[in-house]
Amino acid sequence: MEHIRNFLRGKGFVLALLACVAAAAAVGVWAVRTVRDQMAEDLGKNPSQSITGEETFPGIDPEIQQDTEEQLWEQESTSAAQSVADVPESSSSGASSGASSGSGSVSEPSELQTESPIASASAGSGYTRPVSGQVLAVWSGDELVYNETLGDWRTHNGTDYACKAGEDVLAPVAGTVESLTAEGNWGVVASIRDAEGRLWRISALEDAAVQQGDAVTSGQKLGQAGTITGESALESHIHLEVLDGDKYLDPVKLIGS
Template structure:
């Protein structure tokens, strides 16, 4: 008779082997799960580190301080002794192109250019005989009797715009007396004559009497005096209010 108490049966061995394998599988699965979990945590930590890194950059706005004498001294080591510059807020004045608007032709007070004696009057475009030129010609001017060297004066404020030498009228000084009125002082000496650009007041010296070549035989030394208003020759005595 066989003894069955000391030896496990085949069925018992199969059950024991099954549970052993099952436990090993469970342990293996637990280890794998832990490994995966640890790696995932480490990866998330690294990603978190990068996700919170701010690589953005904003350029700062640089405001330059005004350059002052103190800054100049700090940079160059030399003190700036120049006076401070202040902003000029004055508005430029517009100066009229016509000079001396107070001088209105045919009105106001005028000085006579030389003496008080008229030796040849204004012909108002009518021809008169010229003893010097031996012909008839208009005399749209006033001749004032004078002596060589007599001082010739400005009739009113103005500016000398031209000085030239003429074959017929000698040295001529042209003065702009404003409001379109030009005065021609003819027969002056070159020496002592006013210059272009000179500003004159009434009775200021324009020059000195010399000779009027085209009228030398008609009268002795005199001033040949013409006035134009807006380019038209007019009677100088009428302009100055000296008629009669």
């Protein structure tokens, strides 16, 4: 018996501590169960969330709430469809309707150009390309350009159109032949005065088919393409100028490229 008393006396503290831990655990379990039961009771009386995780609102019939949400979705979809319908449809013609031939821009001459439209009256313009070839050199305005034939810098007062030697040259505009005059390096120059008082000068013309004082129509044959010795470094071409008083105009802006 004395041996048992000595054992209990030595282990008494440890046993007391274990008893306290067991009691604390029991109290904790009881508290957790009490809180869980109370929450379950509260959720049964006034649920705030369904078992599916979808949000509900106290005092509102779930069916009414669902109908309201569906109406809201339908309204948003209708609004989006309306905004799309108001966007203008793209047109394939828009890309090709950029700058027209009368916009003031001029196509730069290029050796890559190989084909040009046949000389014909521009639609609704009353003007005609004098020959069918490509543009070799453009009107330069006040800018000086280098003349390879003469080896100097000067303004280029007209537009050069490529053509075959001896090709028919057509009147670029209706009017009256004011003169047929040989002008040195430019050959025979045919000058036509149009109804607006502008003077159209075509160099160089050979075997003229018209005479001074003749009334000509746009596209009428004036003669055949000759040689312009002042621009012989270029391939065979005719040189066209347009004068409004003493001011040179860009022929391409009037006739089109």
